[in-house]
Amino acid sequence: MELGKVVWKRQQETGFCKAAALVIALALLLSLAGCGDSAPGNTASSPGEERLELSLPLIVSGSTPSNLAAVQERLSAYTMEQIGAAIRFVPVEMDTLESFYLLKKAKSNEPDFIALMPAGTQLPNLVSAGLVLPLDDLLAEYGQDAIAASDYLKAGQLDGVQYMLPAVKDVYTMGTSIEFNAALVRKHGFDIASIRTIRDLEPMLAEIKAQEPDIIPLTNYLVPGYTQLLGGYDSLGDDLGVLNLQAGDGLQVVDWYETEEFRSIASMTRDWFLKGYISEDMIYTQERGIDLVADGRAFCSVGTITPTSDQGTDLDAASGLVEVQLMDQPQILNSYYAGLEGMCISTSCRYPEKAMQFLNLLFSDPNVVNLLTYGIEGENYTLTADGAADDGGRYFLLYGQPLNQKLAYQRRDNYQNYAENCASYLANDTVSPALGFVFDSSPVSTEVSLCQGVLAQYFSVIDCGCVDPETEIPRFIAALKEAGIDKIVAEKQRQLDEWLAS
Secondary structure (H helix, E strand, C coil): CCHHHHCHHHHCCCCHHHHHHHHHHHHHHHHHHHHCCCCCCCCCCCCCCCCCEEEEEEEEECECCCCHHHHHHHHHHHHHHHHCCEEEEEEEEHHHHHHHHHHHHHHCCCCCEEEECCHHHHHHHHHHCCCECCCHHHHHHHCHHHHHHCCCHHHHEECCEECCEECECCCCCCEEEEEEEHHHHHHHCCCHHHCCCHHHHHHHHHHHHHHCCCCEEEEECCCCCHHHHCCCCECCCCCCCEECHHHCCCCCEECHHHCHHHHHHHHHHHHHHHCCCECCCCCCCCCCHHHHHHCCCEEEEEEEECCCCCCCCCCCCCCCEEEEECCCCCEEECHHHHCCCEEEEECCCCCHHHHHHHHHHHCCCHHHHHHHHHCCECCCEEECCCCCEECCCCCCCCCCCCCEHHHCCCEHHHHCCHHHHHHHHHCCEEECCCCCCCCCCHHHHHHHHHHHHHHHHHHHHHHCCCCCHHHHHHHHHHHHHHHCHHHHHHHHHHHHHHHHHC
């Protein structure tokens, strides 16, 4: 499923395991810093020949395509013809993007571009660190095609200055869904098509608990995050001060953790935890909930859905998974999703004009987009008679590279009824009144750091029902207030009001 990939953003700032992972990642980056960052076999100039070269980060997860060097060579040959510059790939792990760039700054060898995901939380920090170049003048002169292609250009702005080109996509939002183990659905004869809300699940969870004692009834796609997936709010970047859209609060920034909506969801998960529907080990496990469901160790998980999600409602699907969208949960189009992935130019770039010319290709040239997305035609993928790409698993970069994804071929598995699926899905979008607003947390950076520490202590155990919300939520709120949540909310409201007035 494509979209549980976004859940990480909300959890990555909390919990011991994530902090430990960041420390390990930084240590690995330090140990590898002297070993070279480019793809194997990068295109070097011949003796005595000078060639202008731009270093481009590629976002990866776990491993890089084995033939990245060949793709780099093919792309460089093309860009030399188009703009007179070659490209050198720098694979970067998604979970360590921000720390990677900060480390590179310390060593004065950061790449020419900065690829971001999730950009909403990373861009303000990197702008404050002086790593990102303002793009307005460069765009005006060299980026006209990129401007024309962009749907939500303002999602890459801070204080009215363009620092990032957000990725262009057919769909920007993510719906909330329930993933089921198809074999268990068949076995118990459940009518999953009747599910419209999260609470419709309870009779099924009760039956699984009673008749399948070795199976977890309910888990979550990645790690605990029920209240965020079910909240129906615009996080305004970091969940510390939100627009509670389901409550009809309009443009009033509020502390989500003080709302009745948060308390209601926390009460539900507590009830389900006490009934044994949610595993006691939820906050400790490092296994993905979706993997537990696929293996038959769990019945279902809460996750996210897009028109190209792999699972449908076919109980005989090869994946062994089926999926139902929760129709009472709004798909909120906000700045976070509109600018989820983006590309910037580094302040250390020696050739910013050439860099912008390449970004213009990245957002307007199908040859560049498909080379990066699928590799080399005939070697890494083939085109079907109806123009879909069949990559056969031979070449894969993490979905969501910051480019114009509309110019990429559709994968064969997603091709059938794709346009119809998108149209049906987009009909459920809710546009946030703050679409285009990006919060600059630097004036309250100390408070943000302290509040994130409070979240790490309280959020997960409340979210998955491990503790009594009647006693723990008041303590949680009090700790947030002591850490400065009210100051963050006020600053976010001030910036939002100024943005609305501009």
